[in-house]
Amino acid sequence: MKYNFPKKFLWGSAASAPQTEGAWNIDDKAPTIWDYWYGKDRTAFFNGIGPEKASNFYEMYKEDIANMKAINLNSYRTSISWARLLPDGRNINPKAVEFYNNLIDEMIDNDIEPIINLFHFDMPMLMQNKGGWESREVVESFALYGKKAFEIFGDRVKKWITFNEPIVPVEAGYLYKMHYPLVTDMKRAVQVGYNTMLSSARVIEEFRKLKLDGKIGIVLNLTPSYPRSNDKEDLKSANLVDLMFNRSFLDPSVLGEYPSELIEFLKENDLTPEWKEKDLRIIKKNTVDFLGVNYYQPRRIQKRETPKDTESLMPEDFFEYYIWPERRMNVYRGWEIYEKGLYDIGINIKDNYKNIPWFVSENGMGVENEERFIDENGMVQDDYRIDFIKEHLKWLHKSIEEGSNCFGYHLWTFMDNWSWCNAYKNRYGLYRVDLENNFKRSLKKSGLWIKEVAKNNGFDD
Secondary structure (H helix, E strand, O other), X not given: OEEEOOOOOEEEEEOOHHHHOOOOOOOOOOOEHHXXXXXXXXXXXXXXXXXXXXXXXXXXXXXXXXXHHHXXXXXXXEEOOHHHHOXXXXXXXXHHHHHHHHHHHHHHHOOOEEEEEEEOOOOEHHHHOOOHHHOHHHHHHHHHHHHHHHHHHOOOOOEEEEEEOOHHHHHHHHOOOOOOOOOOOHXXXXXXXXXXXXXXXXXXXXXXXXXXXXXXXXXXXXXOEEEOOOOXXXXXXXXXXXXXXXXXXXXXXXOOOOOHHHHHHHHHOOOOXXXXXXXXXXXXXXXXXXXXXXXXXXXXXXXXXXXXXXXXXXXXXXXXXXXXXXXXXXXXXXXXXXXXXXXXXXXXXXXXXXXXXXXXXXXXXXXXXHHHHEOOOOOEOOHHHHHHHHHHHHHHHHHHHOOOOEEEEEEOOOEOOOOHHHOOOEEOOOXXXXXXXXXXXXXXXXXXXXXXXXXXXXXXO
16 A cells, blocks of 8 residues: 655754753853753663763764765754753854754755744743743743744744743652652642743743744643543543643643633642733733644543542542553553554544644654674664554544545654753664764665655555
């Protein structure tokens, strides 16, 4: 069967500044929460590897962009480092402008469309010391940062992103102690989520004031929540999980308002954040032009059947996860592989979110110890990754055939990169990065496969 995709479909990859650039204290960049935490506790990071050099993209970006072009990618999503562009929170760093100008121009010169994101988990330590996303001052500082980025780069960048996966700092930083500041407090987590959503709307407001020739969106990691059964309580629990982890950002971003069910849930549990009437007007007026969707795994939900095991209130007090008997796993990440989830997301966007233009902004497979699969020619034979991508693309294609307005597919990621506390434990790249050999890049078999897919705007199977 032939799987042909729409004309001008974006075939590309995604990454972020903190996970690729390195140069953590070079050219006047200020520290982020990651730089600070790594300096404080290296044991929190796999094999003690931190963000200082990441994938050395700051030095090697020209080679990497040439490699992108070599496998026919036509787009690339990455982020600007807030701490690099505005080290003191207000004044532009000319060395950062030079780097990002060169990066953007290099992409355009190689027919690779830059899609630029403003925030990818890398809160400047300066801003974290003011309260991070709990602080109204930081909300306004973010709007200023966005405005300056638009003014400097908006003549060439036509697709902007406000946030990547804004739910993750909420979960990892304020619920489950996986990211700095390592807090467990559901009330504070809700405030962080609310202020982040307000920040997204504020930066969209600044973008629109400039009347630039471009579009602005947000990237959300959507995880379809499938109930164990049609039992009323299972359905209720799955709906609540969808409200907390998906619709808390999806609805205000696209529809301009929060779901009434979510508002009631927060009231009932004394979790309502501090807010102002003006905020809701800003959120209502400044919805996104397009949506990026990161999809890796679903959630399998059932009603809570065992007593809560935490003293403080947590999301899991209201539901439990269950193991779907038919599940297939990526054992390295502990994530279920469920390709149909991408189809379900596409149809949900079509039916319930105005069929807004959207693209797959991340999808990928992290595997540990890929050295096992290097052949005699030095190439990683990652057929498992090819199969993973292919099956997801089939379901994505089905959603497009049924009218979902998807305009691209971006793989996480182009080259192996540093991944927060996991560092280089799991590799995701189309290109291998050899940390023991000056970050040498080498193409994997999946890169050869993507090269043909991008060339033909589809594939046969």
